Amino acid sequence: xxxxxxxxxxxxxxxxxxxxxxxxxxxxxxxxxxxxxxxxxxxxxxxxxxxxxxxxxxxxxxxxxxxxxxxxxxxxxxxxxxxxxxxxxxxxxxxxxxxxxxxxxxxxxx
Amino acid sequence: xxxxxxxxxxxxxxxxxxxxxxxxxxxxxxxxxxxxxxxxxxxxxxxxxxxxxxxxxxxxxxxxxxxxxxxxxxxxxxxxxxxxxxxxxxxxxxxxxxxxxxxxxxxxxxxxxxxxxx
Numbered sequence: 001x002x003x004x005x006x007x008x009x010x011x012x013x014x015x016x017x018x019x020x021x022x023x024x025x026x027x028x029x030x031x032x033x034x035x036x037x038x039x040x041x042x043x044x045x046x047x048x049x050x051x052x053x054x055x056x057x058x059x060x061x062x063x064x065x066x067x068x069x070x071x072x073x074x075x076x077x078x079x080x081x082x083x084x085x086x087x088x089x090x091x092x093x094x095x096x097x098x099x100x101x102x103x104x105x106x107x108x109x110x
Numbered sequence: 111x112x113x114x115x116x117x118x119x120x121x122x123x124x125x126x127x128x129x130x131x132x133x134x135x136x137x138x139x140x141x142x143x144x145x146x147x148x149x150x151x152x153x154x155x156x157x158x159x160x161x162x163x164x165x166x167x168x169x170x171x172x173x174x175x176x177x178x179x180x181x182x183x184x185x186x187x188x189x190x191x192x193x194x195x196x197x198x199x200x201x202x203x204x205x206x207x208x209x210x211x212x213x214x215x216x217x218x219x220x221x222x223x224x225x226x227x228x
Contacts, residue, residue, distance in 0.1 A: 006152070009150070030209035031209060031210070031211065031215075033215075033216065033217075035217075041221075042219040042220060042221050043153065043217070045216050045218070045221050048216060050214055056178075070117065088152055088153065090217075092215065093209065095209075096154075096207060098207035098215070099169075100145075100153040100154070101152050102152040103151075103152050
């Protein structure tokens with residue numbers, strides 16, 4: 001079945017450092033979504049990527065969708081303590097099936 | 111708008127007991143979902159309801175049943191709880207199920223229900 005691998009599982013950074021999480025799917029995707037879950041909270045939608053090679057930015061966050069639509073990345077520039085949490089990708093196939101990666105948990109040391 | 115409301119927030123059960131998790135959304139969404147989240151793991155789909163009147167199994171349906179009571183409500187039932195079902199359960203909804211470039215498939219999650227089975 002469809003698998004979505006996300007790396008790294010954990011990332012510890014000093015405030016101000018950059019952070020990147022990667023998502024790889026075993027199958028070609030229709031779209032990929034990214035969610036953020038704060039400690040003790042619930043996942044909250046960040047963004048959806050649909051087009052091959054698409055790049056979207058939200059302030060310090062940059063999201064990319066690979067040319068083959070099988071991988072994606074989230075990059076945060078100059079992390080802040082408010083960025084802490086777990087970032088999940090969710091890849092969806094044309095058939096509608098959506099699979100979450102296991103998430104990358106980011107901790108930021110002030 | 112409240113969004114997606116789940117009850118209860120916390121529950122402790124003994125092995126073999128039954129319980130129902132309730133979920134309601136007020137966004138007029140067609141599709142609803144139940145996920146479980148275990149430490150260090152992502153969200154795994156238990157069951158979903160693409161539209162009112164339909165339900166389908168997700169990745170991990172064993173030991174669970176669901177009911178789409180109406181467009182707003184989607185409940186998850188554990189008939190005979192087991193320690194392996196200790197988890198955090200999230201209900202979610204979306205405008206539509208299926209691939210979408212318009213964002214109709216974006217999930218809105220409830221606050222979660224933490225279940226412990228002893």
